[in-house]
Amino acid sequence: xxxxxxxxxxxxxxxxxxxxxxxxxxxxxxxxxxxxxxxxxxxxxxxxxxxxxxxxxxxxxxxxxxxxxxxxxxxxxxxxxxxxxxxxxxxxxxxxxxxxxxxxxxxxxxxxxxxxxxxxxxxxxxxxxxxxxxxxxxxxxxxxxxxxxxxxxxxxxxxxxxxxxxxxxxxxxxxxxxxxxxxxxxxxxxxxxxxxxxxxxxxxxxxxxxxxxxxxxxxxxxxxxxxxxxxxxxxxxxxxxxxxxxxxxxxxxxxxxxxxxxxxxxxxxxxxxxxxxxxxxxxxxxxxxxxxxxxxxxxxxxxxxxxxxxxxxxxxxxxxxxxxxxxxxxxxxxxxxxxxxxxxxxxxxxxxxxxxxxxxxxxxxxxxxxxxxxxxxxxxxxxxxxxxxxxxxxxxxxxxxxxxxxxxxxxxxxxxxxxxxxxxxxxxxxxxxxxxxxxxxxxxxxxxxxxxxxxxxxxxxxxxxxxxxxxxxxxxxxxxxxxxxxxxxxxxxxxxxxxxxxxxxxxxxxxxxxxxxxxxxxxxxxxxxxxxxxxxxxxxxxxxxxxxxxxxxxxxxxxxxxxxxxxxxxxxxxxxxxxxxxxxxxxxxxxxxxxxxxxxxxxxxxxxxxxxxxxxxxxxxxxxxxxxxxxxxxxxxxxxxxxxxxxxxxxxxxxxxxxxxxxxxxxxxxxxxxxxxxxxxxxxxxx
Numbered sequence: 125x126x127x128x129x130x131x132x133x134x135x136x137x138x139x140x141x142x143x144x145x146x147x148x149x150x151x152x153x154x155x156x157x158x159x160x161x162x163x164x165x166x167x168x169x170x171x172x173x174x175x176x177x178x179x180x181x182x183x184x185x186x187x188x189x190x191x192x193x194x195x196x197x198x199x200x201x202x203x204x205x206x207x208x209x210x211x212x213x214x215x216x217x218x219x220x221x222x223x224x225x226x227x228x229x230x231x232x233x234x235x236x237x238x239x240x241x242x243x244x245x246x247x248x249x250x251x252x253x254x255x256x257x258x259x260x261x262x263x264x265x266x267x268x269x270x271x272x273x274x275x276x277x278x279x280x281x282x283x284x285x286x287x288x289x290x291x292x293x294x295x296x297x298x299x300x301x302x303x304x305x306x307x308x309x310x311x312x313x314x315x316x317x318x319x320x321x322x323x324x325x326x327x328x329x330x331x332x333x334x335x336x337x338x339x340x341x342x343x344x345x346x347x348x349x350x351x352x353x354x355x356x357x358x359x360x361x362x363x364x365x366x367x368x369x370x371x372x373x374x375x376x377x378x379x380x381x382x383x384x385x386x387x388x389x390x391x392x393x394x395x396x397x398x399x400x401x402x403x404x405x406x407x408x409x410x411x412x413x414x415x416x417x418x419x420x421x422x423x424x425x426x427x428x429x430x431x432x433x434x435x436x437x438x439x440x441x442x443x444x445x446x447x448x449x450x451x452x453x454x455x456x457x458x459x460x461x462x463x464x465x466x467x468x469x470x471x472x473x474x475x476x477x478x479x480x481x482x483x484x485x486x487x488x489x490x491x492x493x494x495x496x497x498x499x500x501x502x503x504x505x506x507x508x509x510x511x512x513x514x515x516x517x518x519x520x521x522x523x524x525x526x527x528x529x530x531x532x533x534x535x536x537x538x539x540x541x542x543x544x545x546x547x548x549x550x551x552x553x554x555x556x557x558x559x560x561x562x563x564x565x566x567x568x569x570x571x572x573x574x575x576x577x578x579x580x581x582x583x584x585x586x587x588x589x590x591x592x593x594x595x596x597x598x599x600x601x602x603x604x605x606x607x608x609x610x611x612x613x614x615x616x617x618x619x620x621x622x623x624x625x626x627x628x629x630x631x632x633x634x635x636x637x638x639x640x641x642x643x644x645x646x647x648x649x650x651x652x653x654x655x656x657x658x659x660x661x662x663x664x665x666x667x668x669x670x671x672x673x674x675x676x677x678x679x680x681x682x683x684x685x686x687x688x689x690x691x692x693x694x695x696x697x698x699x700x701x702x703x704x705x706x707x708x709x710x711x712x713x714x715x716x717x718x719x720x721x722x723x724x725x726x727x728x729x730x731x732x733x734x735x736x737x738x739x740x741x742x743x744x745x746x747x748x749x750x751x752x753x754x755x756x757x758x759x760x761x762x763x764x765x766x767x768x769x770x771x772x773x774x775x776x777x778x779x780x781x782x783x784x785x786x787x788x789x790x791x792x793x794x795x796x797x798x799x800x801x802x803x804x805x806x807x808x809x810x811x
Contacts, residue, residue, distance in 0.1 A: 126175045126256055129203050135544035136713070138169050144538050145169070146176045149460065149514050155529040157466070157517045160540035161706055162675030163547055163724065166518045167194065169540065170462050171201040173516070174258065180251065180449055180459040182512065183260045186469040188212070189620045193646060194464060195260040206254055208247040210261040210445060213240040220425065220493075222486050229492065232425060242311050246327040249364050251448040252276050261445060263472050266503040268427065268442035270368035271434055275448075278370050282334065283360035286341040293321055293334065293341075301366040309349065312366035324349060326366050350783070351745075369426075371433045376421070379432040380414060386432075386494050387411075394491065402491030410494060428497040438496070441503055446511045457513035466517035467668055470525050477504040520675060521668040541709050543678075546719035549707040550653070550674060550683035552700055557657060557688045566688035567597070570654045571604060573686060578606065578633040582651035585635050585676055589657055589664055597656075598636045607632035612639070639664060648679040648724040652686070658696060659689035670699035679724045746787045754791055762791060 134142055141158060148156045160166035174181050183198070185191040188211045195209040220232040250257045252272065259265075278300055288296070297314050298304070302323065305313045309324040309331055316322075321334045329350070335343035346355045371379065387410045394403035416423035430436075434443060449459040463469050480501050487493040503511065517526045522537065530537050559565035564572070574584040588594045591612045598610035609632050611623050627635045628649055653676050658665055670687075677683030689696060714721065754761040769784040 126178055126202060126205055128171055128175050128201050130201060132168065134165075134168070134172060136164065136542035137540040138165055138172070138544065141169050141538050141540045142172045142176070145173050145516060148535060149173070149177050149516075153514065153533065153535050155515055155517070155526075155533055156535055157519070157522050157526045157530055157537040158540060159520070159522055159537045160518060161520050161543070161549070162672075162678045163543045163545065164540045165544060166464075166540065167197050168201070170516065170518065171198065174202075174460065177460060179513070180255060180257045181259070181462060182265065182446070182449060182459060183258065183462045183464060184265060184469055184473075185260065185262060185464045186472050188262050189624065190464065191260050191262050192621045193624075197646075198258050198260060202256075202258065205256040205258065206250040207258045207260070208250055209240075209243050210247040210259050210265060211240060211244075212262060212264040212267075213238075213244055219483060220487065221483050222490050222492055224486065224490065238311065242327060242329070245311075245325075245364065245368070247445070248272070248275065248368065248448050249327050249362070251450075252279075252364075253362060255450070259445070263469070263476060263502075265445040266473060266476060266508055267444060268430055268500055268502070269444050269447070270370055271443050272448045274370040274372070275365060275368060279362060279364045281360060282332070282341065282344065282363055284341060284344055287339055288341065289339040290316070290319060290321060290336045293336075297321075297323065300363070301370070303366070322347075323363065325363060327364070330355060332361055332363075369430070369433070375435065376417070376433065379429070379435075380417060382432045383410065383414060383429055383494070383496075386496055390494055399491065402489075404491075406491040406494070409492065427500045428493055429500075431496045431499040436499065438499065440499065441507045441511075442499065442501065444503060444511070446503075446508075449513070457511060459513040461512040461515045463515060463517050464519075465672075466519045466526055467521050467523035470517070470523065473508055474505040476502040521671050523668070541706055542713045543710060545724055546710070546714045546721035547678060547681060547683075547724070548710045548714070548721055549703045550677040550685045552674065552703060553684065553686045554696075554700075555686055555688055557659070557690045566656055567600070570656070570686070570688075571601065571606070573652060573654065574601075574606060574634055577652045581630070582680070582682070583627060583630070583633055583635070583647065583649040584652045584654070585637070585647065585650045586654040586656060587637055587639075587664075587673055589638070589660060589662075591638055593656075594636045594638050601634055601636070606634050608634040608636060610636040612637060639669075646679065646724075647676060650676055651680050651682045652684055653677040654686045654688070656688050658687040659691050659693050661693055661695065665693070665695055667695045667698040667702075670695055671702055674699060674703055681721045681723045743783055743786045743790070746783065747790060750787070750791075754794075758791075758795060762788065765791070 137160075141160070145156055145158060158166060158169065160169065170183075183191075183194055185194055191211055192209060195207060199207045218230065218232065221230045222228070223230075247259050247261075248269070251259070252275070280296065280300075294304075294314075294316060302312055302314050305315050309315060309322060311324050311326045311329065314321060314323040319336045321336070323332050323334070324330070325332070331347040331349050333345040333347055334341050335345075343357070344359070344361065345357050346361070347353065348355055387407065391403050391407060394400070394406070413423040413425070413429070417426065417429075430442065431438070431440070436442070446457070449457065452458045481498060484493065484498040484501070488495050488497060517529075519526070526537070529535075555566070555569060556563065557566045559568075563569065570586060574586075577584050586597070588597055591614060594610040594612055598608045601608040609623055609627070611620055615623070623635070624647070626632060628647060630649070653673060655665075655670065655673055658670065663669065674685050677685050687696065687700075713719070750761060750765070765784055765788050769781050769788065
């Protein structure tokens with residue numbers, strides 16, 4: 125059962141919103157909108173609705189940073205339930221593309237973040253094994269994923285007394301796409317020693333050791349993947365495939381035959397059209413891929429043949445994360461969908477398909493891919509609508525889609541304007557951009573304001589129009605001795621999360637950004653928000669964008685916003701007017717109930733802490749154990765740690781040696797030395 129674990133109770137507009145939205149779900153309403161201002165507790169309202177309806181829930185956010193924050197909030201609300209984080213596992217991704225004008229082909233390049241891949245597996249496995257699941261996802265959830273039926277079909281329930289000999293178990297693991305290794309285990313790998321097999325599943329960093337007696341699994345031990353400490357001795361555990369794309373051997377043979385048939389058809393078409401270069405290009409590439417698939421079961425870009433492996437018809441939608449959620453016997457979605465900051469998330473979902481299709485059509489036209497490659501794609505918007513459950517759109521500024529659905533279904537939007545904390549929308553100060561007389565201009569004026577705020581221990585946030593401007597301004601502020609960092613779409617996912625956490629902790633005082641600083645980010649320490657070039661009309665200075673950015677100062681009782689503009693645009697007029705309206709509603713509520721506004725007090729947590737490797741956590745644990753001894757005898761402790769490191773190297777235990785090496789580095793740094801002895805590449809002993 126979903127059970128909220130908090131002493132906090134709904135207040136302000138929350139009780140009414142929870143009641144109406146819950147009744148709407150029970151009445152079968154497909155579309156409902158929660159118009160909730162920044163700081164009104166939309167996530168807490170959504171958590172209460174989940175508790176009332178008791179359905180698995182998909183929460184979709186429009187960027188990874190916001191998704192990480194939401195995942196942490198839902199984990200705080202539901203510590204005893206399964207809350208998972210599902211985003212794209214690429215730290216860097218350059219899709220395959222061809223530019224006919226310059227005859228340039230760009231190979232696909234990608235860097236996969238193994239930790240995020242592990243979390244993706246944890247998400248799908250939770251959906252297939254339990255019902256109390258909340259998945260917080262980015263729009264990655266509409267992209268192709270392997271068939272849940274095949275993924276679930278291949279999984280094994282391993283228990284004590286399981287009848288299978290060691291050799292057959294090794295074959296099973298290989299068939300489940302696990303890789304054998306003699307080195308340290310990582311997710312998706314196994315090793316065999318004597319009558320034991322050690323397996324590290326894809327969804328966690330623990331090792332399951334299976335002891336065999338004859339043709340039976342006689343004992344199961346769960347071991348910490350780094351410290352090797354025994355966690356427990358379970359009677360049973362579930363083992364899922366190491367990859368989401370699972371194809372049985374017989375179906376793979378059929379798929380290869382289908383690919384060959386499609387190749388022959390496309391080659392004939394090209395020859396009729398006189399495209400001999402394209403035909404030869406396609407023949408060489410496809411035959412090379414087929415050879416690899418036959419021999420090793422994989423080729424670079426194998427996802428482009430996914431329609432054949434999934435046995436889908438041309439144009440049929442791919443399997444996605446949505447396919448893993450529960451459905452009724454009639455095949456209808458049986459889960460709740462919450463679309464956070466819907467005014468941004470919905471257009472983003474709608475725009476994914478067209479861009480992907482345009483790029484694929486060019487590749488197919490010029491012989492780089494078979495026509496079936498276009499079916500390796502994200503869902504289009506109508507497919508997305510058909511595959512999600514009952515929806516609640518949450519936003520302080522709903523878009524045209526939400527208003528259209530409210531009008532068409534005759535289900536009114538539910539406003540959540542009043543903040544339980546009594547916080548009022550920030551005061552807005554309109555100032556010119558250009559330098560005039562004694563007025564120094566927007567950047568220098570912002571610096572003067574920022575220095576006042578930082579002096580009393582609060583934080584400052586400012587937005588620019590471009591990434592280059594954000595970087596340049598950050599550098600300029602740093603030169604002025606203001607501790608500053610920037611954040612934009614080029615900053616990697618986990619680094620963004622860590623930057624925001626450090627900002628809240630006060631490790632630096634000023635955060636500069638472009639668009640990622642708008643929707644949903646919860647930064648109660650921010651007292652000043654400065655919007656540079658606020659009168660430049662466009663997406664980043666639209667009424668919606670301005671209201672959302674103004675909202676970043678609405679979680680602090682001293683929150684204030686400075687808009688730098690030389691002229692009054694329609695967007696500015698609307699944003700200032702709507703903010704004034706909401707201020708009036710909150711002020712009246714506070715006066716009626718005798719509420720004194722208070723800054724939101726929120727514990728500083730980060731999902732990035734949970735994404736840290738077991739290696740880092742083990743180093744921290746060793747430091748806590750050794751620190752007292754180190755303070756008493758630094759030289760003696762360092763000598764002993766180096767001896768332990770060399771001993772580990774001598775027995776080829778490089779994992780332990782690396783942990784001790786990094787502990788030495790930190791201890792040496794505390795003595796003021798730049799580099800720890802032994803730091804760097806460890807020499808293996810002669811064989």
